[in-house]
Amino acid sequence: MSTTSKVADTNGGTAARSGKPSKVGAAANWADERLGLAGLAKKNLRKVFPDHWSFMLGEIALWSFVVLLVTGVFLTFWFNPSMTEIEYQGSYAPLRGSYISEAFNSSLHISFDVRGGLLLRQMHHWAAHLFIGSMLIHMMRVFLTGAYRKPREINWVIGVLLLTLGTLEGFTGYSLPDDLLSGTGVRAADGFVKSIPVIGTYGSFLLFGDEFPGHSIIPRLYIIHVLLIPGLILGLIAAHMLLLVYHKHTQWPGPGRTEQNVVGFPMLPVYAAKAGGFFFIVFGATALMGGLMTINPIWMYGPYDPTKVTAGSQPDWYMGWPDGLLRIIPGWTEVSFWGVTLALPVFLTVILMPTLIITFLILYPFIDNWISGDKREHHLLQRPRDTPARTGLMAALVTFYVLALFAGGNDIIAIRLDLSINQITYFLRAAIFLGPILAFWITKRWCISLQRHAKEQALHGYETGIIERSPDGAYSERHLPLPDAKQALIVGRERDQLLELEPAVDKNGVERPHNRKERLRLALNRFWFADNLQPPTAAEIEAAHHHHDGHDGHELEAGAHDDDRDALVKGH
């Protein structure tokens, strides 16, 4: 849509002439004269993003949230968040004549009597799963590559808040249809609130407005689900994206990539196309799942009734890990004294543990910064193997999460794998403590081994698999230097800095006030970094090259090698 018919490419030729403006150009000009967006657009449409598959995980979350908004608005047209009891007279025959709540009735109406309603309902539910799942893997990517480091700590905190709010949003949505399963979930939530010492009962009555179930919980959850939390999530997503633009995207180390630049492709046309295309892929995947795979068949669960429960009553998977901890915590943790019972099994697993984990995640960038003592800005990412302890920590967290999730599905695992539910419980009681420790240790050692391997390759090249025989009969394998990008990834990373303990007594002979804290910090610093391998120095690389030159050319240049082969082929 160029408005220039001839572009001057030299000083000597004719001047550039403006051509006849196109209609689109005229419209854009009209808008720009009134809104003045051209400058902004010019800058941002040319904004550069680096290319890597793992940078697109957060996009899955973003696009599934868009799907959630679109399908959610559709569902609100028919959903009636009321607990008033009516007789079902809709299309689903086995329930006809049941006395059910308006909420359940309208959910059934959406499922069976609104055109496309079940598809949209299922898409909404699948998209919710995708939203939280992709936030989790996106968070893992950011954690494992150190993208949360200065200056991005606040954006990490926003991300953790988004994950928490997404989980709560999922739970409130899961509770709305008032079917047997969601009602059981609300019943459990009532128990969770009541388990909080001292204020639990008050909290429960505040939430339900009455003794469970009352008549207020569904309208209240509804307004939380469609207004309060989505509003917060939208605001936080906006902040998350603005900070992303402001900080610019992180990138892997590589040739020409520094802490001061971003190497990649511009927003328009490349990333607009890639991201826009990805939206349609996420939308398409959600539509396929919604169309083909049953999720939450509320008509089978039937209406909620506090006297009923079904086998396989589970929360959705993202709430599964606290539920799993609750399933395996021994009963003796409940204590009674002075006529008071503390429901500690419930409180510890479902209230305290998630709070602790979320707090830990929020604080992690600051803890990490305190341990490393690193005050610099970082725009280049770290490979997971180059931070063995941190990668080990994530492995431990994932192991804990997965084991707790298994505990949450213990009954299904028992019947599907022909196991005893009791033995699963006994196993998990030990594994939940030992598993993360083992995972940490294995991962840390594994990373260090990979570091050794990488350093070996950086110094001596990679093994080509070509075995050569020298004139005096010795066999050797030909090594070739790594491609530049890979070499830069290994050599280009920063060296770890170990903290040094400041003298316990300063130069005036006065004892330092925070000595104990400093010692702890130092111990953690050693534990975190002391075992790491450092990237080869220029001198080491130089020495390695000299070493190879001494040999009878075991390490040939790639070009030379190709020439050899060409010569061989031609010779035959």
Add this chain to the structure above:
Amino acid sequence: MRFLNRSAGRLSRHRRGRFAGLAVLLVALLVTGGAYAALAPAGQAEQSQDNAELVEQGRELFLVGCSTCHGQNGEGVLDVNGNQLGPSLQGVGGAAVDFQVGTGRMPMVQPGQQNPRKSVAYSDDETAALAAFVQSLAPGPDVPDESDYDPSSIYELPEDERDAAINRGQQIFLTNCTACHNFNGRGGAMPRGGYAPTLRGVSDKHIYEAMLTGPSQMDVFSDGNIPPENKREVIAFLETLQEQPQQGGFSLGGLGPVGEGLYVWVVGIGGLVGFAVWIAAHTTRTKKGKETA
């Protein structure tokens, strides 16, 4: 009408008579006895003879196939440690035998937490004989008649009554059965490796007998608890459930949120991460059209 009134009046005059009570009692006894004689299954003598043969046939089968654990008279057997090898069958009734043998659960392969359904070892006639033998040991719920468990009468009702009956069946099922057998009748876990089996592909008769006799860890739902009519409604509901089209698409095992979580991670997240890799791997071309070298 007048005649009826007159005779009733005549009778009424004697209602406070000395022998009135005795007379009423006598009439009542005569009517009951007479009705029983008239309405009881015909050819009773003949049938009892058949039954005696059946019991004898069952006893012989029982001695060969069952008595090792259940004892020669179905009294139960203790092993050397005093543990129960096989329980007493006194009073369990023919329905229990028909269920256990008819679904292949008996004879058992080995004692254990769960007695799984397997291929049936006895023919229908042999099962009937075994049931008759155990029924003869002591009174218990006998093998139900087809009219007891066959829900086809419900399907023949007018639409609204049929819906109401199936709906009652669902209510009873949700109240009493889903806690172990799951909302979908797909089964669930029980302590120490036991499980409530799936109800899919179980015959109407066996579902009825299971309710009546409460095999293994299952509760007994006697006719006083859930009358035969309601049991039929439960069976009708289960049949309706199985005949329902999969409105939402593939059922993913019908086990609830655990299956859904598995699928969202494997299919959903896995697939989309695959797409992310694919998109990121396709970088831009720097020149339009074919490169000319």
